[in-house]
Amino acid sequence: xxxxxxxxxxxxxxxxxxxxxxxxxxxxxxxxxxxxxxxxxxxxxxxxxxxxxxxxxxxxxxxxxxxxxxxxxxxxxxxxxxxxxxxxxxxxxxxxxxxxxxxxxxxxxxxxxxxxxxxxxxxxxxxxxxxxxxxxxxxxxxxxxxxxxxxxxxxxxxxxxxxxxxxxxxxxxxxxxxxxxxxxxxxxxxxxxxxxxxxxxxxxxxxxxxxxxxxxxxxxxxxxxxxxxxxxxxxxxxxxxxxxxxxxxxxxxxxxxxxxxxxxxxxxxxxxxxxxxxxxxxxxxxxxxx
Ligand SMILES: O=C(O)CCC(=O)C(=O)O
Ligand SMILES: [Fe+2]
Numbered sequence: 001x002x003x004x005x006x007x008x009x010x011x012x013x014x015x016x017x018x019x020x021x022x023x024x025x026x027x028x029x030x031x032x033x034x035x036x037x038x039x040x041x042x043x044x045x046x047x048x049x050x051x052x053x054x055x056x057x058x059x060x061x062x063x064x065x066x067x068x069x070x071x072x073x074x075x076x077x078x079x080x081x082x083x084x085x086x087x088x089x090x091x092x093x094x095x096x097x098x099x100x101x102x103x104x105x106x107x108x109x110x111x112x113x114x115x116x117x118x119x120x121x122x123x124x125x126x127x128x129x130x131x132x133x134x135x136x137x138x139x140x141x142x143x144x145x146x147x148x149x150x151x152x153x154x155x156x157x158x159x160x161x162x163x164x165x166x167x168x169x170x171x172x173x174x175x176x177x178x179x180x181x182x183x184x185x186x187x188x189x190x191x192x193x194x195x196x197x198x199x200x201x202x203x204x205x206x207x208x209x210x211x212x213x214x215x216x217x218x219x220x221x222x223x224x225x226x227x228x229x230x231x232x233x234x235x236x237x238x239x240x241x242x243x244x245x246x247x248x249x250x251x252x253x254x255x256x257x258x259x260x261x262x263x264x265x266x267x268x269x270x271x272x273x274x275x276x277x278x279x280x281x282x283x284x285x286x287x288x289x290x
Contacts, residue, residue, distance in 0.1 A: 014038065014134055023137045025286070028254050029189040029279055034211050034241035035253035036135065042127045047197045047247040049121050051271065054078065057117065060159060063267065074164040076269075079114075079290055080106045080153030082184070082276075083177050096181050104146065110153040124273050125155045128195050129288065131250040132277065136286055144184050144278065144287035152184070156290035157197070160270040165207075165263035168229045170216045171255035171276060184287055187278030192255040193288070195273040196245040202266030209251070212258040213239040220258065229258065252277075 017036055021027040024036055054060040059078050066072070077084075084090040085103035092102045114125060133141045144152040170176055171192060174185040199206035212233060214220060223232040232238075238258075243251050253259065255276065264270045278287040 017135070024135050025137070025139070025191075025279055026281065028191060028252065029281065031213070031215055031254050031257055034213070035243050035251060037243060037245060037252075038131050038134075038250040039246070040248050041131050041250035042122065042124050042195050042248040044247045046122050046124070050118075050124065051198055053117065053121065054157070054159075060269075066267070072161055074161050076159040076161075077156055078117075078159070079156030080110045081156055081290055082152060082173070082179065082182065083171075086179050086182065087177055100181055104150045104152075107151055107153040110156075111151060114154065124195055124197070128155060128193060128250060128273060128275060131195075132193055132252070132286065132288065135252070139279075139284050139286050141286045141288060144289035146183050152287075152289035154288065154290070155273055155275045158272050158274050160200070160261075160264050162200075162264050162266060164270070166209075166259070166261040168212070168224060168233075168258050168260045170224075170258060172216065173276070173278070175216055175256070184276075184278045184289060186280070187283065187287065188280040189278070190255050191252055191277040191279060192259075193250070193252045193275045193277050196247050196249050196251070196271075197273055198247055198268065198271040199245075200264040200266060200268045200270035202264075202268070205265075207262040207264060207270060208245060209243045209253065209259055209261050211241050211243065211253045212260075213241075214258045215254075216256050216258070224258070233258075 017024050021033065027033045028036065055062050060076060061072055080103065082103060085106055086099045091099045093099055118124065129141055143154045172190045173179045173182065179185055214233065223229040243253065245251050275288050275290050
C-alpha cells in the first residue's frame, strides 16, 4: 500500500469530500487521505441529551454526585466489543468457540438495549450508519453478521475518564487480533468510524485522535511492541494529522494506520460512539461492528 503526495482531507461536508475524491472510502483504504470528518452530523443538543440519558439509565456515574475519593473505572463501555469479548479482558474462556458464542449473545443484548435507549432522541447509531452510507460508492453498509445471520453489536459508546489514553496502535481484526473465526476477518481494510459525543475540555484543551501517515508493517509492529514507536516516527519524520472534532461531528480514519489519543485530563469524560468498518475493494458489502 503506497501513500501518494496528497496526505490531506478532513473536510466539513459531503460535497467537498466528493469534489476531492470520487470514492472517499477507497482513498481511505489506499491511505491517500488521513481521514474524513462530517461536521455536525448529529446535533450537539442531542449529544448532551444522550449523556443525561446514560446517567438516568444508571449506565454512567452521575457527574454531580461523583465522590472525588471514589476511584472510577478509566473507561466505561456501553455496547459490545468484539475484541474485548473474543480475545481481550471480557473473554469468558480459553476456547475461541465459547468466546464467539458469548460475544454474539452479548451483541443480541446490545441490539435489545439500543432498541429503547434512544427513545425520544435522534438515534445516533442510525446517524453514524447514514454517514457511512453517504460516503460508500456502489457498496452496501450493514451491521456485521456471521454466515448464519447472527449480528455483531452495531456500535459502542466509549466513555473515557481522567488518565485514559490510547498509546499508538492499529485496529485490524485479521492483522492485529487474528480473530479468523469471525467473518469480519475477510476484509482487507479496517476503518474506525465515530461520532464525538462529548469532549473532555480541560484548561481549554481536549485530546483528539491523531493519525500517523504510517501503515502497519512487521517492522512498525516491533517498535509498537518495544515502546520505541515515538522514536521511530521522529526518525522517519512520519506526518501526523489530528482529527479535531466537536460534539456531533462524525469522523472516519483507516485504523490500519498507526493512531493514538492523548490522556484525558479533568472531570469531563471524553465520550465517543465508535465502530469498526470492514472494507475490501472487491466486496460489495461494508460491514460495521464494534
Ligand atoms: O476515540 C477515538 O477517537 C479513537 C479510539 C481508538 O483508537 C480505538 O478505540 O481503537
Ligand atoms: Fe484505535
